[in-house]
Amino acid sequence: MISFGVAILVCGLAIRFGDKPERRVGVITLSGWIISLIVFRNSARFADIGLMLVDGVVAALFVWVSLSSRRLWTVVVAAFQMLGVASHLATVIDHRVTINTYKLSLAVWSYGILLVLAVAVWRSWRERRRGESV
Secondary structure, three states: OHHHHHHHHHHHHHHHHOOHHHHHHHHHHHHHHHHHHHHOOOOOOOOOHHHHHHHHHHHHHHHHHHHHHOOHHHHHHHHHHHHHHHHHHHHHHOOOOOHHHHHHHHHHHHHHHHHHHHHHHHHHHHHHHHHHHO
């Protein structure tokens, strides 16, 4: 639940203080987290197919944001999300990938997305403040 709290904080800041791409990524990320909590099926042995589908849709939406905004940080966010989907696929294809490795990789990419989004919001806010002071 700490991770979800961090996601709410970062996405809330993105929605409140970000430009259009930051707001879009914030809404998509927060929606993905909430839907993931609803469809999550905790298994000690197998990857969660419902979670993989949610992450796949989120990845497609991130690619759409990236193509429509043409900002470099959106490409990084889309790439992190696609790595998360690849983690799902690796676990489904090869059962030698342990469930703990699977969960750790999903956490790493999720925190990467939140970090990139937080930096993007900060830079957007800073640029707006610079523009107001001129």
